[in-house]
Amino acid sequence: MKNRVESRPRSKPGKFGRYGGQYVPETLMEPLRALEEAYNKFSHDLSFKKELAGWLDSFAGRPTPLYLAANLTRHVGGARIYLKREDLLHGGAHKINNTLGQALLAKKMGKRRIIAETGAGQHGVATAMACAAFGLRAEVYMGSEDMDRQKLNVYRMKMLGARVHPVESGSKTLKDAINEALRDWVTNVQDTYYLLGSVVGPHPYPTMVRDFQSVIGKEARKQILLQEGKLPKAVVACVGGGSNSIGIFHSFLHDLDVDLFGVEAGGESLLPGQNAAPLIAGREGVLHGMMTYVLQDEVGQVQTTRSISAGLDYPGVGPEHAFLMNAGRARYATVSDQEALEAFKNLSQLEGIMPALESAHAISYAMKLAKSLGTRDSIIVNLSGRGDKDVEIIAKHLPQ
Amino acid sequence: MQSTSHSEDRIEAKFRELQSHREGALIAYLTGGDPDPNAFLANSTALIEGGADIVEVGIPFSDPIADGPVIQASSMRALSQGATPAGVLDLIGELSSQCHVPFVVLSYYNPILTMGLDRFLEKARESGVDGIVVPDLPVEESYEFRTLALKHNIDNIYLVAPNTSRTRLRTVLEKSKGFLYLVSLYGVTGPRDNLSPQALKAVKKVKSLTKGKVPVSAGFGVSQPEHVSAIIRSGADGAIVGSALVNIVSQHLESPNEAPHHLKSTVAKLKASTRRS
Numbered sequence: 001m002k003n004r005v006e007s008r009p010r011s012k013p014g015k016f017g018r019y020g021g022q023y024v025p026e027t028l029m030e031p032l033r034a035l036e037e038a039y040n041k042f043s044h045d046l047s048f049k050k051e052l053a054g055w056l057d058s059f060a061g062r063p064t065p066l067y068l069a070a071n072l073t074r075h076v077g078g079a080r081i082y083l084k085r086e087d088l089l090h091g092g093a094h095k096i097n098n099t100l101g102q103a104l105l106a107k108k109m110g111k112r113r114i115i116a117e118t119g120a121g122q123h124g125v126a127t128a129m130a131c132a133a134f135g136l137r138a139e140v141y142m143g144s145e146d147m148d149r150q151k152l153n154v155y156r157m158k159m160l161g162a163r164v165h166p167v168e169s170g171s172k173t174l175k176d177a178i179n180e181a182l183r184d185w186v187t188n189v190q191d192t193y194y195l196l197g198s199v200v201g202p203h204p205y206p207t208m209v210r211d212f213q214s215v216i217g218k219e220a221r222k223q224i225l226l227q228e229g230k231l232p233k234a235v236v237a238c239v240g241g242g243s244n245s246i247g248i249f250h251s252f253l254h255d256l257d258v259d260l261f262g263v264e265a266g267g268e269s270l271l272p273g274q275n276a277a278p279l280i281a282g283r284e285g286v287l288h289g290m291m292t293y294v295l296q297d298e299v300g301q302v303q304t305t306r307s308i309s310a311g312l313d314y315p316g317v318g319p320e321h322a323f324l325m326n327a328g329r330a331r332y333a334t335v336s337d338q339e340a341l342e343a344f345k346n347l348s349q350l351e352g353i354m355p356a357l358e359s360a361h362a363i364s365y366a367m368k369l370a371k372s373l374g375t376r377d378s379i380i381v382n383l384s385g386r387g388d389k390d391v392e393i394i395a396k397h398l399p400q
Numbered sequence: 401m402q403s404t405s406h407s408e409d410r411i412e413a414k415f416r417e418l419q420s421h422r423e424g425a426l427i428a429y430l431t432g433g434d435p436d437p438n439a440f441l442a443n444s445t446a447l448i449e450g451g452a453d454i455v456e457v458g459i460p461f462s463d464p465i466a467d468g469p470v471i472q473a474s475s476m477r478a479l480s481q482g483a484t485p486a487g488v489l490d491l492i493g494e495l496s497s498q499c500h501v502p503f504v505v506l507s508y509y510n511p512i513l514t515m516g517l518d519r520f521l522e523k524a525r526e527s528g529v530d531g532i533v534v535p536d537l538p539v540e541e542s543y544e545f546r547t548l549a550l551k552h553n554i555d556n557i558y559l560v561a562p563n564t565s566r567t568r569l570r571t572v573l574e575k576s577k578g579f580l581y582l583v584s585l586y587g588v589t590g591p592r593d594n595l596s597p598q599a600l601k602a603v604k605k606v607k608s609l610t611k612g613k614v615p616v617s618a619g620f621g622v623s624q625p626e627h628v629s630a631i632i633r634s635g636a637d638g639a640i641v642g643s644a645l646v647n648i649v650s651q652h653l654e655s656p657n658e659a660p661h662h663l664k665s666t667v668a669k670l671k672a673s674t675r676r677s
């Protein structure tokens with residue numbers, strides 16, 4: 001059944017097949033060029049790499065363990081389920097891998113003002129942490145709807161010294177926070193660095209953020225070989241913008257016997273406006289500077305999205321995922337709000353680990369998948385974040 | 401036969417005509433279908449009666465990243481009234497059948513992509529559209545679009561910004577038709593009290609490179625008659641006023657019948673400022 005196509009994008013820089021690109025206002029072309037140049041320079045610079053590795057180890061807490069979820073495995077009855085514990089990182093999610101990388105780059109570029117968007121608030125918190133550590137000024141755009149449902153993260157950002165700008169335009173969620181951050185950047189290009197939080201947006205962001213997140217897969221691949229003596233049957237991760245999934249997929253792209261599964265937010269149903277699953281329910285389009293899959297209506301207006309998890313609540317997806325799906329190298333599926341809540345409960349009670357609602361989508365899919373595989377197989381789930389931020393929402397939805 | 405030759409390169413012909421009268425062009429913008437189709441038609445007619453040389457119509461989009469709050473709000477109003485790209489092109493068709501000014505459409509790329517590039521351009525041409533601005537389609541991504549625009553005889557109007565390098569400027573210039581849209585400041589669209597300090601410098605820099613090959617019009621933050629005259633005096637061939645006019649529409653949502661009168665007198669003042677002598 002394996003589709004043995006060329007899995008690595010071979011096209012001009014910034015494109016993954018026909019996806020990606022730079023669909024931005026002219027004013028951003030020059031800062032994007034400067035960013036690409038700086039990134040190309042520093043990503044090959046040994047002292048930059050060493051400095052970043054130091055921060056990842058002693059500040060963020062890398063490497064993270066690969067944990068055999070023995071109770072969950074027994075409960076499901078099938079392949080051994082391993083969890084890549086990105087939830088144990090400083091800040092409680094994988095986001096810090098990227099913010100440390102980009103904040104360090106911004107510092108090298110001589111930028112002192114950092115702007116960012118955030119959905120669930122995890123990227124905002126990780127940005128605030130990195131900026132505080134590096135002595136940079138952080139300003140975070142967040143939809144007012146998301147500020148309501150992720151209050152805790154708003155407080156955390158403020159305590160870490162960041163300014164939080166509520167976004168009242170459009171649907172007041174992540175999509176609009178990105179719009180507002182782009183508008184800020186257009187206005188303040190000369191002294192401002194835009195620290196994007198996912199593998200989305202114009203080139204070079206999808207590539208750069210992927211590179212910073214690929215540490216997840218590099219570690220996980222070594223760890224599974226050490227613990228299992230062979231590669232896993234599958235790797236599973238949730239996909240909002242798609243940074244934790246690309247981060248863990250990337251080291252396995254050439255291991256064609258390892259199936260890669262991305263799990264999108266199925267929300268309440270696959271009807272328009274009731275999910276956040278552009279790869280499954282969307283169509284090709286251009287949003288936020290990239291050609292990708294977009295949830296949109298029949299005349300090209302971007303649709304509102306719905307998911308219990310604010311971090312997946314986004315109508316677009318990283319262009320490399322669009323490419324991997326069409327190339328047949330990764331497969332994508334959805335998990336509903338209800339299934340994610342069930343998975344949250346299972347992992348919490350069976351393993352003593354509360355996953356973020358985002359990651360609970362991946363857990364849910366992995367449980368189904370494990371059941372269909374043999375007991376000699378193993379699968380890795382990227383546990384991209386911890387669930388503390390979600391307890392309020394979960395308390396509302398789950399019977400006590 | 402006359403109408404065919406008339407439709408060829410109407411934008412450049414307009415700039416030539418104005419130049420011979422020692423005038424700059426006033427390009428007046430409204431968002432298509434805002435606040436509703438009929439009011440939009442009346443408001444657009446008022447722009448032309450006030451003396452607008454070229455009318456620019458925006459196709460409302462859900463995520464207008466190059467626009468400030470004024471045009472964002474107008475887009476949301478139009479969308480809430482059911483405006484669609486095809487519907488707005490039809491409205492332009494009604495206007496162009498009665499008025500003999502060139503029409504320019506501004507649309508973000510996604511609605512165009514959704515309709516299909518060829519179909520969109522064909523329909524635009526049938527509706528009397530002479531030029532098109534796509535603010536999120538830089539020259540690097542626009543090969544296919546530009547080729548099809550040429551085929552349909554629609555001018556693909558590119559934007560340049562204060563930070564566009566000279567090398568890039570030359571590339572964009574080579575591919576420009578109709579006019580070059582100079583973004584006169586760092587920022588999004590929206591009325592400003594003062595012209596940005598970069599504006600006049602940017603006009604001079606761009607004019608020194610175009611050498612008269614393609615007209616240059618400046619917009620973004622150009623909202624007062626004094627801004628228009630300063631832009632024209634510094635050498636620009638045209639001034640683009642958008643948010644200041646959309647503001648008039650939004651100030652008369654309770655009394656939409658009064659908007660055309662105010663639009664007409666405002667445009668007349670702006671137009672008067674384009675005269676060089």
